[in-house]
Amino acid sequence: MEFLFGHRMTPKEMLRKQQRALNHSIRELDRERMHMQQQEKKTISEIRLLAQKGQMNAARIMAKDLVRIRQNVQKFYEMRAELQAVSLRLVTLKSTATMSDAMKGAAKAMMSMNKQINLPAMQKIMFEFEKQSEVMEMKQEMMTDTMEGMNSAENEDAETEEVVNKVLDEIGIDLEGRLADAPEAGVPVAAEVPVRTAVAADVSGGGGGAAPAAGGGSLDGDLQARLDALKRQ
DSSP states (O other), X not given: OTTTTTOOOXXXXXXXXXXHHHXXXXXXXHHHHHHHHHHHHHHHHHHHHHHHHTOHHHHHXXXXXXXXXXXXXXXXXXXXXXXXXXXXXXXXXXXXXXXXXXXXXXXXXXXXXXXXXXXXXXXXXXXXXXXXXXXXXXHHHHHHHHHHHHHHHHHHHHHHHHHHHHHHHHTTOOHHHHHHTSOOTTSOHHHHHHHHHHHHHHHHTSSOTHHHHHHHHHHHHHHHHHHHHHHHO
16 A cells, blocks of 8 residues: 555654554553453352352353463463563664664764865964974073073172171171262362371371371271172182
8 A cells, every 4th residue: 555655654654653553452452451350350259159059060160261261361461571572672673773873974974074174284283383382482481581580680689789788787887878978079089188187187186197097998908808708709
């Protein structure tokens, strides 16, 4: 009939149709089994009545019917189990067919994607990416070295000033005070020396004018000696 009408069922449609047929058969078997079980209960009741009346021959005949009914019920259970097994096989086949279709679609998609991927171009892109990454790392290292050099130079200047101030503190000289006492611009140094000498002579009571000058020279020599010692360290 399907060939005459020009319609051919697909495997999925055939599996669905057979599954419906199996489920219908299982329901029919369940109905027949329930009917036989009801008949079994009636037969048991009749056997009891015949036994109470003393009709043992009739009771034996009804007992044979009861045995046959129970055998038929057992057969219905067995047939139902077989139909369920067949139904499970059909479900497994349907699942396998669905998985096969899904894998087929995935394979087509992967094939299409592989055709679109240009391997040489991808290798070129990766090579360029690695190259630019290396250049960026080199520039970063150069910037880091430059910043470290600047910081070290600033630290050296600060340490130098700290050492000088420490030496000046040890020998009791205030560098800022001496700079404040320095002669103003335009006043010759040679002209200021006699003035300081004269003031020193007046303070000492005369005759010792050269002593302060000698003391200043020894102080400067001590400072220079300490600075030279620090440089050698």
